[in-house]
Amino acid sequence: MTVRFGIAVFPGTWSDRDCAHAVELTGEVAVPLWHADRDLKGCDVVILPGGFAYGDYLRAGAIARFAPLMEAVREHARGGGLVLGICNGFQILCEAGLLPGALLRNSSLQFRCQPTWLRVESTQSPFLAACPPGQPLRVPISHGEGRFYAAPEALAQLNAEGRVALRYCDQNGEISDRANPNGSLQNIAGILNQQGNVLGLMPHPERACEALLGSDQGLQLFNSAIQHLAALPG
Amino acid sequence: MVVTLKEVVNDPQGLVVTDALHALGYPQVQGVRVGKFISLELAEDDLESAEARVEEMCRRLLCNGVIEDYRAKLRLVPDA
Amino acid sequence: MVVTLKEVVNDPQGLVVTDALHALGYPQVQGVRVGKFISLELAEDDLESAEARVEEMCRRLLCNGVIEDYRAKLRLVPDA
Amino acid sequence: MRPAAADSPPTSAELRELALSESEYRSAADQLGRAPNRLELGMIGALWSEHCSYKTSRALLRRLPSEGGRVVQGPGENAGVVDLGGDLLCCFKIESHNHPSAIEPVQGAATGVGGILRDVFAMGARPVALLDGLRFGDLADPGQRHRFARVVEGIGWYGNCIGVPTVGGETYFDEAYQHNCLVNAMCVGLVQRDQLVKARASGPGNSLLLVGADTGRDGIHGATFASVQLDQEAEGRRPAVQVGNPFLEKCLLEACLELTGDPDLIGLQDCGAAGLTSSCAEMAQRGGVGLEIAVEKVSRRERGMTPYEVMLSESQERMVLVVRRGSEERFRTAFRRWGLHCEVVGRVIEQPLFRITENGSEVAALPLQLLIAGFPERHPVARAPQLSSLVAADPLAATPPWSPEDAWLRLLASPNCGDRQWIWRQYDHQVGDDTVLGPGGDAAVLRLRGRSDGLALTIDSAHRSVGLEPRRATAIALAEAVRNLACVGAAPIGITNCLNFGDPDRPEIMWQLEEAIGGLADAARELGIPVVSGNVSLYNQFAGRGIPPTPTLGLVGLLPDLSRRLGAGFLAEGDLVALVGAPGAGPAQVELGGSEYQRIAYGVLEGPAPELDLSREARSAQAILAAIDHGLLSSAHDCALGGLAVTLAESALLGGLGARISPPLDPPQESSPNWRFGLLFGETQGRYLVSLPTGRLAAAAALFAQFNTEFAALGSVGGATIAVEGVAEIGLEQAAIAWSGAISAQMDSSPSPQR
Numbered sequence A: 001m002t003v004r005f006g007i008a009v010f011p012g013t014w015s016d017r018d019c020a021h022a023v024e025l026t027g028e029v030a031v032p033l034w035h036a037d038r039d040l041k042g043c044d045v046v047i048l049p050g051g052f053a054y055g056d057y058l059r060a061g062a063i064a065r066f067a068p069l070m071e072a073v074r075e076h077a078r079g080g081g082l083v084l085g086i087c088n089g090f091q092i093l094c095e096a097g098l099l100p101g102a103l104l105r106n107s108s109l110q111f112r113c114q115p116t117w118l119r120v121e122s123t124q125s126p127f128l129a130a131c132p133p134g135q136p137l138r139v140p141i142s143h144g145e146g147r148f149y150a151a152p153e154a155l156a157q158l159n160a161e162g163r164v165a166l167r168y169c170d171q172n173g174e175i176s177d178r179a180n181p182n183g184s185l186q187n188i189a190g191i192l193n194q195q196g197n198v199l200g201l202m203p204h205p206e207r208a209c210e211a212l213l214g215s216d217q218g219l220q221l222f223n224s225a226i227q228h229l230a231a232l233p234g
Numbered sequence B, C: 001m002v003v004t005l006k007e008v009v010n011d012p013q014g015l016v017v018t019d020a021l022h023a024l025g026y027p028q029v030q031g032v033r034v035g036k037f038i039s040l041e042l043a044e045d046d047l048e049s050a051e052a053r054v055e056e057m058c059r060r061l062l063c064n065g066v067i068e069d070y071r072a073k074l075r076l077v078p079d080a
Numbered sequence D: 001m002r003p004a005a006a007d008s009p010p011t012s013a014e015l016r017e018l019a020l021s022e023s024e025y026r027s028a029a030d031q032l033g034r035a036p037n038r039l040e041l042g043m044i045g046a047l048w049s050e051h052c053s054y055k056t057s058r059a060l061l062r063r064l065p066s067e068g069g070r071v072v073q074g075p076g077e078n079a080g081v082v083d084l085g086g087d088l089l090c091c092f093k094i095e096s097h098n099h100p101s102a103i104e105p106v107q108g109a110a111t112g113v114g115g116i117l118r119d120v121f122a123m124g125a126r127p128v129a130l131l132d133g134l135r136f137g138d139l140a141d142p143g144q145r146h147r148f149a150r151v152v153e154g155i156g157w158y159g160n161c162i163g164v165p166t167v168g169g170e171t172y173f174d175e176a177y178q179h180n181c182l183v184n185a186m187c188v189g190l191v192q193r194d195q196l197v198k199a200r201a202s203g204p205g206n207s208l209l210l211v212g213a214d215t216g217r218d219g220i221h222g223a224t225f226a227s228v229q230l231d232q233e234a235e236g237r238r239p240a241v242q243v244g245n246p247f248l249e250k251c252l253l254e255a256c257l258e259l260t261g262d263p264d265l266i267g268l269q270d271c272g273a274a275g276l277t278s279s280c281a282e283m284a285q286r287g288g289v290g291l292e293i294a295v296e297k298v299s300r301r302e303r304g305m306t307p308y309e310v311m312l313s314e315s316q317e318r319m320v321l322v323v324r325r326g327s328e329e330r331f332r333t334a335f336r337r338w339g340l341h342c343e344v345v346g347r348v349i350e351q352p353l354f355r356i357t358e359n360g361s362e363v364a365a366l367p368l369q370l371l372i373a374g375f376p377e378r379h380p381v382a383r384a385p386q387l388s389s390l391v392a393a394d395p396l397a398a399t400p401p402w403s404p405e406d407a408w409l410r411l412l413a414s415p416n417c418g419d420r421q422w423i424w425r426q427y428d429h430q431v432g433d434d435t436v437l438g439p440g441g442d443a444a445v446l447r448l449r450g451r452s453d454g455l456a457l458t459i460d461s462a463h464r465s466v467g468l469e470p471r472r473a474t475a476i477a478l479a480e481a482v483r484n485l486a487c488v489g490a491a492p493i494g495i496t497n498c499l500n501f502g503d504p505d506r507p508e509i510m511w512q513l514e515e516a517i518g519g520l521a522d523a524a525r526e527l528g529i530p531v532v533s534g535n536v537s538l539y540n541q542f543a544g545r546g547i548p549p550t551p552t553l554g555l556v557g558l559l560p561d562l563s564r565r566l567g568a569g570f571l572a573e574g575d576l577v578a579l580v581g582a583p584g585a586g587p588a589q590v591e592l593g594g595s596e597y598q599r600i601a602y603g604v605l606e607g608p609a610p611e612l613d614l615s616r617e618a619r620s621a622q623a624i625l626a627a628i629d630h631g632l633l634s635s636a637h638d639c640a641l642g643g644l645a646v647t648l649a650e651s652a653l654l655g656g657l658g659a660r661i662s663p664p665l666d667p668p669q670e671s672s673p674n675w676r677f678g679l680l681f682g683e684t685q686g687r688y689l690v691s692l693p694t695g696r697l698a699a700a701a702a703l704f705a706q707f708n709t710e711f712a713a714l715g716s717v718g719g720a721t722i723a724v725e726g727v728a729e730i731g732l733e734q735a736a737i738a739w740s741g742a743i744s745a746q747m748d749s750s751p752s753p754q755r
């Protein structure tokens, strides 16, 4: 059975092609999903890729979340379907209320494109189940508004429910301010919804799928999702 | 209307502006916060319903309640 | 204070927000422009000189005179 | 022809506003056989401006070689095009946005990027890379830091937002750029041969479409604005600054690329300088037809705009298309899908005329010949200034202010030799998933999907001696660019160039322009690389003072085998370090004239520029490529700014490994006791610093001998220091601190608050 990855395209999205490329590397199928459609074309996984949907005007993701496609994504998520929000996609998921918190301007006030190390904090999620525990992933970031914020209660709940998926760390998996590229609370790089089927992260796993380009460890997220779906009954 | 970051959310831009102003020789600057000023022209003749509408636009789009507060002031402009 | 793009200067953000509001079902929105709202606390007891200072800060740093205009409103706050 | 409503003759003030001379006005009136009306005059002024007409540089530009086996399109279209083989074409061009960036750094730089992107996708090519060439004054000056930070922010903002990686560039700081920062942007795109679009109109009756942003009163007279000195006057011209909209451009880009290859798409062109006037006139002229525009059909951003304002508006993010009659609706629908509105604003006509009508009545009618080619070419006097004594000066005469170690560290800590990461970490250099080598090396490398070869890109400007010897210093820029490509394993296939100069009406500046173009032309011929596109920016002048002549070259190269690519950093402890291509006795050169060491140690520019031997350069580049192809080398680094010492330190720092070399210490007899500084920091051309496994020494020596290229093993990689035996030695840690802080330490001390 092949897995169909739907890749959302909003006006201003740019990592859709990179995501499609990553999916092709896994041998599965990438299906473009147009923001104005309500149809997920029978996709098993929906990826909200990186970019600057609607120019990130007003707030990153603020306008994109109203796209007709997002209603279908919401449905999909509610039914337990897998949703992966990368960078701008993460911002959209937060604006849409599918994930808690918000992403603010980097504390440096500058855009940052650099490699980061990510510590996998929870293998609960289908996207992370296959990641070898205790082994940080090398995945680049590329954003100007990636500083994760959530109100204290929300933050406490995220931690309590094991929904912090990834934290910025150093090469040895140590969490430190030096390893925090954007000032995110508690070095948070990615979080999960309650059921764990929706993952949002600022780093770009689709850019870390080939050694030729510096790292292939981002592939683990895609493969993990594929294995999860393969294991499902029926 | 004015959309500002909640007090609890820290505002690095405000801090940098503060430092910059101190550096420029304005020690009397205590604290700066930077928000958005959105001016919006509405074709409505009834102030009441206009206020309700703006309220709604803020909640839905213009302001993100997780991190921001807003306040709106409406002014009736003859034959806008 | 409020820092806004000059009238003659194109405001892409305002245009996109306008379209978004129309799409959300607010046809009565005529035009939107997005600027900055900067709140600044000054330790000055004399309003006059405070105004002069703020004026100066705007010209020197807070407002980019090439494309932006500004207007400042000051309020005296007891023992700020 | 019937004069459209005649006006009173223009005042000299009006002509000045249009940057038209009295004689140019008379010439226009003569060719027209009548007095042009105001609108026509505005259109003529814009198209006859230096920016659009190249009336001063044109004759010189003809000297540049633009032929070559791979050349598909030379100068004359929106961008140059070379053949990569397998029906894949590479489309590239560099352009300046100096004046706007000087006035509003963020938006000026951003719209510069937007403009060059449009030039590339106007040809149907998908932009795959951006590069930027930057020049600023002394970073110690807070004003310069602010401007620099803002320009970097603007370039980053536009490129990051639109999703095209900025993979490389060049940055240089010198007081001489205090009042005229230079911002050059280069874009590289890829297109399948059958998708290539030309900016030509044809087929009378076919429709002219305008798509993208609404037209506002933006940058009216921007073209003329870019063609006059930047001075107090600039104050009044400020409206020429614009706010870019990368989001809109991203939609335009995708929509246009969906339409290329459509048989009904006849011509595509961006609206750049002089807006509709220039883009439409160019398209019509290239196609040998005429165009008619109904100005009221142009959708406006502001009320009450006159035909004059509409025709001369330089509103960003607009494209014009010529499509086959009957297919208009299809195109409009395609654009609407991307949220873009697209209007039919005119049609192609038989006569070679540019006709403008407003609600049916003619408001302008000009022969295209007059608009595009009617301007009198200008040939200002060129005279070489008296420089011989400066050139003759001995750069080794003065007593060195510092010890060799001290000087070495100071060079590493200078913003011109130091780490540039502070800049490029703000640029998305990876989007697109093709960046194999990003910023930070000698050249950027992109893979080509489904192929085993790769693309290499670099930007390089003239050696600092350019003020004294523009000809040689410009040739050096090309030689250096070729070495940069060779270091990663690529052979050059095309050049684009941006000529940033002062006021050409000053004889010494006209001389600089002639010499620089001559130097580029000769070197490009000798090295067999075609110049396929470029741009000229004159009047980079403030209060009577011009910038140093700054020809900036962008080169595209091909790596035959991507898997063989090399980096500049040392790879392995124990590897040998060798110097390739060093003429004569070995590395003991004393060429400090115009060197970076001379600049920071003495703050002067004197002495002869480094020797340049192009046939030697060609040979050694060949040799390096062969060595890389045979897998003999571990690293290769071009030996340029800062000389052997800085190059050695860079390879060490990039690899995180120390190194020790012992060059033969045989100072030329006549050289002063300062020859040590010459050895360390002399900027002798033609050299590569390479490292290789000891086991490959014999093979390498043999190979370089075959190419009759000097090869000298000087030492080895390893240890906690960087040492030139018997001359100077610095700690790796020490060096790392100096080098990595060169820019970031200064910049992060004063973060810029705006935006």
Ligand SMILES: Nc1ncnc2c1ncn2[C@@H]1O[C@H](COP(=O)(O)OP(=O)(O)O)[C@@H](O)[C@H]1O
Pocket (backbone or CB within 6 Å): D051, D052, D061, D064, D074, D075, D076, D077, D078, D079, D080, D093, D095, D119, D272, D497, D498, D499, D531, D532, D533, D534, D535, D536
């Ligand atoms: N220095 C140069 N060398 C070669 N070609 C040049 C040079 N300057 C300009 N050109 C060519 O002249 C044409 C017009 O240049 P330009 O006005 O910058 O293009 P555009 O109008 O598309 O921005 C282009 O084809 C450009 O490649």
Ligand SMILES: [Mg+2]
Pocket (backbone or CB within 6 Å): D078, D118, D119, D270, D272
């Ligand atoms: Mg063009």
